[in-house]
Amino acid sequence: MALMRRMExxxxxxxxxxxxxxxxxxxxGQEAVAxxxxxxxxxxxxxxxxxxxxxxxxxRSGTLLEVFAELMGRQAGCSxxxxxxxxxxxxxxxxxxxxxxxxxxxxxxxxGQLFEALNISALWDLPAILVCENNHHGMGTTExxxxxxxxxxxxxxxxxx
Amino acid sequence: xxxVVRKKMLGQSLLKIRPAVSMxxxxxxAAKQMTVRDALNSALDEEMSADQKVFLMGEEVGExxxxxxxxxxxxxxYGPERVLDxxxxxxxxxxxxxxAAYHGLKPVVEFMTFNFSMQAxxxxxxxxxxxxxxxxxxxxxxxxxxxxxxxxxxxxxxxxQCYAAWYASCPGLKVLTPxxxxxxxxLLKAAIRDPDPVVFLExxxxxxxxxxxxxxxxxxxxCLPIGKAKIERVGRDVTITAFSKMVGHALKAAEILExxxxxxxxxxxxxxRPLDRSTINASVRKxxxxxTVEEGFPQHGVGAEICASVVExxxxxxxxxxxxxxxxxxxxxxxxxxxxLAVPQVEDIVRAVKRACYRxxxxxxxx
Numbered sequence: 467m468a469l470m471r472r473m474e475x476x477x478x479x480x481x482x483x484x485x486x487x488x489x490x491x492x493x494x495g496q497e498a499v500a501x502x503x504x505x506x507x508x509x510x511x512x513x514x515x516x517x518x519x520x521x522x523x524x525x526r527s528g529t530l531l532e533v534f535a536e537l538m539g540r541q542a543g544c545s546x547x548x549x550x551x552x553x554x555x556x557x558x559x560x561x562x563x564x565x566x567x568x569x570x571x572x573x574x575x576x577x578g579q580l581f582e583a584l585n586i587s588a589l590w591d592l593p594a595i596l597v598c599e600n601n602h603h604g605m606g607t608t609e610x611x612x613x614x615x616x617x618x619x620x621x622x623x624x625x626x627x
Numbered sequence: 628x629x630x631v632v633r634k635k636m637l638g639q640s641l642l643k644i645r646p647a648v649s650m651x652x653x654x655x656x657a658a659k660q661m662t663v664r665d666a667l668n669s670a671l672d673e674e675m676s677a678d679q680k681v682f683l684m685g686e687e688v689g690e691x692x693x694x695x696x697x698x699x700x701x702x703x704x705y706g707p708e709r710v711l712d713x714x715x716x717x718x719x720x721x722x723x724x725x726x727a728a729y730h731g732l733k734p735v736v737e738f739m740t741f742n743f744s745m746q747a748x749x750x751x752x753x754x755x756x757x758x759x760x761x762x763x764x765x766x767x768x769x770x771x772x773x774x775x776x777x778x779x780x781x782x783x784x785x786x787x788q789c790y791a792a793w794y795a796s797c798p799g800l801k802v803l804t805p806x807x808x809x810x811x812x813x814l815l816k817a818a819i820r821d822p823d824p825v826v827f828l829e830x831x832x833x834x835x836x837x838x839x840x841x842x843x844x845x846x847x848x849x850c851l852p853i854g855k856a857k858i859e860r861v862g863r864d865v866t867i868t869a870f871s872k873m874v875g876h877a878l879k880a881a882e883i884l885e886x887x888x889x890x891x892x893x894x895x896x897x898x899x900r901p902l903d904r905s906t907i908n909a910s911v912r913k914x915x916x917x918x919t920v921e922e923g924f925p926q927h928g929v930g931a932e933i934c935a936s937v938v939e940x941x942x943x944x945x946x947x948x949x950x951x952x953x954x955x956x957x958x959x960x961x962x963x964x965x966x967x968l969a970v971p972q973v974e975d976i977v978r979a980v981k982r983a984c985y986r987x988x989x990x991x992x993x994x
Contacts, residue, residue, distance in 0.1 A: 514726070552726015559682070559708065559732060566726075579749075582719025589714070 467497040470521040473530060477520065480534075493521040499599050500525040503567055512557070514550035515569040518599075522569070551583045554594035565593040573604020575618045588625040596622070658839035666808035666840070667697045667829070670815040671735065673847045675705055678733060681819055682709040684724055685737030685774075694739050695775065695834055721747030721772070725754045728770040728824075735819060738774035740782075741790045741828060755824040756799030771818045773827035776804075777871065777922045778970050780832065784958035789923030791870065794826045795900040795932075801825045801853055802900040804870040808838040810897055813851030821853060828899075830872045856903035858910070862892030865916040865980050868907060868933055870896040873920045873971060880976035889984055899929055907933060908941045915946040916983040920976055925953035947983040952976060 474494040481490040493500070496518075503513070504525040515522050520533050550568025557564050570580060575598050587594045598618045602609045609616040661669075675681045682705075687694045689702040689712040702710040713720040717738065724734035738744045744751065755768045777789040795802040803818055803825060805811040811829070818825035843849060859874060860881050869877040874895045881891040892910055896903065911917050917937055919930030930951030937949060955969040981987050 512730070514729075550726060552723040552728070553730045554726070555723050556727040556730030556732045559727065560730075579718040579722060582714075582716035583722060585714060585716065586719050586723055590711075 467501050469530075470494075470497045470500070470524055473524065473533065474520065477534075489517070491518040493518050496599055496601055497521055499569075499597070503597070507565070507567070510562070511564045512550070512553040512566040513569065514553055514566065516571065516574065518571065550596070551587045551592055551594045554587065554592040555590070558590075558592055565595055567595050567597055569597045569599055571604065572598060572600040572602060572609045572616070572618055573607070573612065575600075575621070576604075576613050581621075584621065584625060658841055659845070660837045661808040661840045661845075662835055662837050663805070663808050663811045663829075664695070664697055664834040666811035666838075667815055667834075668699055668701075669845075670812045670819075671698060671701060672704070674816055674819040675701065675709065677847070678819075680731065681733045681735065682711065682727075683735045683737065684711045684713055684720055686713055686715055686739050688712060688737050693737075695831060697829075697834070698737070717743050717746035718750065721750040722754065724770055725750050725768060728755070728768045729758070729766060733769045733771075733819060735771045735773060738772065740779075740786055740831075741774055741776040742786050742788055744772065744774070744790065751794070751800070751824070751826070752797055756797050758799075759823060760799055767822045768824050769822045771815075771821075771825045771827055773815070773818070774829060775831040775834075776828035777830055778832075778954070778959060778966070781961060781963060781966065782959075783961045787959035789828075789921065789954070790826075791828055791899050791921065792923055792928045792932075794828075795902070795929065796927075797900075799824065800900060801898070802828065803853065803898055804828045804896060806833070806871055806874040806895050806897070808840050809844045810851065810857075810895070812840070812844055813849055814853070814897060816850045817853050820850065825853075828871065833872055833875075836875075851897070854898045854901040854903060856897055856906045857895045858892065858906070859895045860891065860893040862890040862914065864890045864892075864914055865918060865983055866892045866894060866907070866910040866914045867918045867920060867976065867980065868894045868896055868930075869920040870899060870929070871922065873922055876971065876973050877920055877976055879973045880980065883973065883977050884980055887981075887986075889980060889986070891980060896929075902932065902936070904936045904940065908937060911937050911941050912944045915944055916980075917945070917949045918976065918979045918983055919949070919951045920971055921951070921953050922970055923954055925951060925956055928953050947985065950979045950983060952979055 471494050474492045477490060478492060480486045500522045513522060523533060550566050554566040600618055604612050683698055688698045689710045692699040721736055724736045727734050751772055755770055758766045758768050778787040791802060791804060794800055801823055803814045805814045818827050860878060867877045877893045881893050884891050892914055894910060919933045921929045930953055934949040934951060952971045952975050957969060960966050960969055
């Protein structure tokens, strides 16, 4: 976690020096989510996340060199958290006995497609674990200004039969 | 000059769907008739049989046998794990299919029409099309998005749009537009086998049309190359490009024009992205005149791209301005008479060709 923290602080300095262009979305303060997740899964399980992913990449055995090369050459794009349920679908289809973590933030938690992905995953019983990384801010907007109910962890309740 | 002249014509009988004249090269073996529906069904069946990773997902594809019966019999044959009925949530199931493709499966996603693909367009473009490039080739997304595209009959503005131009503008996608049963079989097989995302634009009104297919086409290994157009009718005087249903209109127009001494070359594009610029330009260099035909909206359409390509590569060979015939620049009307006026008709193509040949007055006085 300490390595992740120092990496993100260094990235912040590079961004302010304009050596990292475009957007730079940092994960400092959230390291425990990525590390905690990695502690209980294997490398065969899948994780899919969005653009705030430098530390998640490190958790998956990415190297610092790869992270900085990527950031300084070309900003890594967002993979979609909804694709995570698709990875879980493929794991079930191939009878892999692995799982997928689909990560999303509190900002994305208000999106309709999340509900669609949750519905299909519950309906088809997919090995998907949807993780809301709630840092209370969606880009710049605080959660209570974006959502009627910021208790995002309650979203799954309606799918329990 | 958008080439869509709105005049009431008496020849509305031309609009009735007839089996198209087959312009295939004849093989020595006897030709059978096959509808486009059966062509698509057989292609799906054979590819699912050959590769366990291929599966079909969409609304009504399973128990209903397919909204247009394209997937008839597949649920019974392959089971519910490979033929999946989805809720009416295009963003959700398209996203799931793209995720499955990330993991190495080969999804075929059916949209009931491509109008509904707009619900999932973020996944088609950002999750599927761009991933190979963004991952420096490490991720491939072998997915096919297929379904009816363009105008049907009386389905109104929100169910009649043609998406060929929209999808074909995006790098990372391949966009195919079959016309005949041979096209349907060969291109769908190619699409399923392709490692990249393919948008496969069918046409509801073509599903019931029959075409001759040779034994070669019926063979399970049959496949057409992506990115190659087909010259359906060889000609000398003018090039007409078309795709999907408009190929039939172009061929009928060519028959009418033949009586007036104009020998039209008709190109069936088959592939909008990649566009077969070399075949189109070679044809224009031979005929020196070009009419493009499409059903979709004129602005930023396929015809505009073809015109630009010809101007870039073959300008000196043009003897007349390129003319594009497209659907009317209005949301599709529901009223039958207005709908007919909003979609290109055979007469529009004939008139445009005559303008290109500087013969806009019929040759009534000719001996």
